[in-house]
Amino acid sequence: MTIDWQLLDFGDEGWGGVLLDAATVTVTVSLCAWLLGAMLGSLLCWMQISGGRW
Known part of the structure; x- marks a missing residue:
């Protein structure tokens, strides 16, 4: 299982800005x-x- 770190980039293809x-x-x-x-x-x-009427 590999992680696609480009999904966290800031730009059109990544989710970094949204996150x-x-x-x-x-x-x-x-x-x-x-x-x-x-x-x-x-x-x-x-x-x-204060001990008022509250």
């Missing part, structure tokens, strides 16, 4: 989710510590 785009989208979505979770967690923590 790089997919990796960029994955990292962007994960960073946005992390930021949203950090903001929501901080807000809920602040609400619990």
Whole structure:
């Protein structure tokens, strides 16, 4: 079994550009989710510590 490494090239015949785009989208979505979770967690923590009517 041989691996055709030319499929990973950047160009018309390869998937390198598509894979790089997919990796960029994955990292962007994960960073946005992390930021949203950090903001929501901080807000809920602040609400619990403040002891208001929440």
